[in-house]
Amino acid sequence: MVTELGHFALILAFLVAIVQSIVPLVGAHKRWPGWMAVAEPAATVQFLLTAFSFAALTYAFVISDFSLRLVWLNSHSAKPMLYKISGVWGNHEGSMLLWVLILTLFGAMAAWFGKGLPPTLRARVLAVQSAVAVAFFAFILFTSNPFLRLAVPPFDGQDLNPLLQDPGLAFHPPFLYLGYVGLSICFSFAVAALIEGRVDAAWGRWVRPWTLAAWTFLTIGIALGSWWAYYELGWGGFWFWDPVENASFMPWLLAAALLHSAIVVEKREALKSWTILLAILAFGFSLIGTFIVRSGLLTSVHAFANDPERGVFILMIMVFFTGGALTLFAWRASVMEAKGIFGVASRESAIVANNVLLAVSCFVVFVGTMWPVVAEMFFDTKLSVGAPFFNMAFTPFMVLLGLLLPIGSMLSWKRAKVGRTIRQLVPAFILGVLILGLFWTMQTGKSLLGPVGMFLGVWLLAGAVIDLLNRTGQKRDLSRLWRLPRADWGKATAHIGLGVTMVGIAGLMAWQEEDIRVAKVGEPFTVGSFELELMGVNDVRGPNYYSTMGDVIVRRDGEQIAFLQPEKRDYPVAQMPTTEAAIDYRFLRDIYVVIGDEQADGGWVIRTYIKPLANWIWAGSILMALGGFLSLSDRRYRVAAGEKKVRAPQGVPAE
Secondary structure, three states: OHHHHHHHHHHHHHHHHHHHHHHHHHHHHHOOHHHHHOHHHHHHHHHHHHHHHHHHHHHHHHOOOOOEHHHHHHOOOOOOHHHHHHOOOOOHHHHHHHHHHHHHHHHHHHHHHOOOOOHHHHHHHHHHHHHHHHHHHHHHHHHOOOOOEOOOOOOOOOOOOHHHOOHHHHHHHHHHHHHHOOHHHHHHHHHHHHHHOOOOHHHHHHHHHHHHHHHHHHHHHHHHHHHHHHHHOOOOOOOOOOHHHHHHHHHHHHHHHHHHHHHHHHHHOOOHHHHHHHHHHHHHHHHHHHHHHHHOOOOOOOOOOEOHHHHHHHHHHHHHHHHHHHHHHHHOHHHOOOOOOOOOOOHHHHHHHHHHHHHHHHHHHHHHHHHHHHHHHHHOOOOOOOHHHHHHHHHHHHHHHHHHHHHHHHOOOOOOOHHHHHHHOHHHHHHHHHHHHHHHHHOOOOOOHHHHHHHHHHHHHHHHHHHHHHOOOOOOOHHHHHHOOHHHHHHHHHHHHHHHHHHHHHHHHHHOEEEEEEEOOOOOEEEOOEEEEEEEEEEEEOOOOEEEEEEEEEEEOOEEEEEEOOEEEEEOOOOEEEEEOEEEEOOOEEEEEEEEEEOOOOOEEEEEEEEEOHHHHHHHHHHHHHHHHHHHOOHHHOHHHOOOOOOOOOOOOOO
């Protein structure tokens, strides 16, 4: 009964979305207050109905209702409760319902917190957001219905993909979708502004917190996915440049550009056209990612579906909304005349350079991701584009971005004295060069990647600290730091996080050590400065799997420092093995051990990595996300603050 109610609620939400996408739009055009007022309650009702539908599907998974086809395909009675719940979105149909739930959530939040918006703009934003929802409700109901029943319910289910039965993957999709789908509200603001013919400082102030929220959640989602790939897949890496990884990374790059560009619209009423275009493209790339994951166009361990018919439906949605928005953009370009002017040496120019680097790097990732498809379709050639291409083509743009960021964040608006800013950053530059020299001395004859990454990381971190100190006045009154707007702290924290991540990536890629051997029980072996010994291998039974678990002792200078238990698991229902790496996490390095198959001589294949600074990658991601939340907590940038201004403390320059 609950399942049928959930299905009925989904249909009702679809109908409400249709009304919301038409009535407020007509009302805004005709200036009819009653029709425009329909948008807000409709957005709330649409979200509540979708939430009930999602809750009904979750209930079916929790109680193992195998009469529901989706539950039968993706669950099992012996599965732990966490993975029964995460099984709701661990498949195509359920994940699409989560997609729409978050889409309607952002629409409802725009209605709840958008009271300061002009009525016509608010009505148009909610109508456009609902139009996107209509398309995806139709996609779910007509091609991907999660509530289909089986005529004869089976005794038990077929279990969830074992790779997805992991805490990291349980939380990764919701956070990723909060970012992915959250960009839809930026898209709605952009299209509504084009229809309205109004793009001004107030619009930049309204769109900025939504972009910041989406970017922050996307940062968390990508970091969780990277961490999962690191410890779960057993290959020892954190980023493979997989098509689905790239599909989430491209919107992240464009969202970062949009976030900075919106600042210029708010502060200077410049870059209007570019900011609108970024808002359209950021969500457009989210739709491209959805298409990649669900069309079967590109294969990936992360892909949900390989159904070309569904892919065509999503392609039509993508073409309609992205193509329609770009057409509207071309038609209404004349209304976005920039008012603010600025010099070549200014913070505005630095943000333009930042935007160009982020946009071009996104284009590089897009070309590398899609080129195999283009080559096969038009040249009848099968090829793969892997990490070497991306590392070579993408890294230079990130190096330039890292060099520019501390300088640009300290330049004055409109016109700035670059020499003065560079002089203030001399200590950061000297510290970065010293660190570079230190690590170059330590690794003479090896790749330059490590020292350069160290320099950039220290440069970013020290630059952010100097930027904060400059806000304490000439007398360096540190008490002023506590009176700074939270957005200033958020910016510094996010920039520091980027620096920490760069240090982690450089250290891991430049100095990791790898050892693969056949190890016998009781025979120690050496990897780097560590001694490892396989003490035994045991068969262990889990709640829904069988495991071969090794016991490995790690010593340094004769003293035991870690006891690791790498596993090879076999899930009998899904008939799929997984590799569970054992990792000794430390501040400056990880010891990463994977057990393989037993050999004829009684030994076991053991793969060991020594990974310097690995945890800094995710620590930096956490800092970037924390910076985003700090900025969101600044009431100047919350939608509810409307057009209110908050003055900076006396003697402290405004952001």
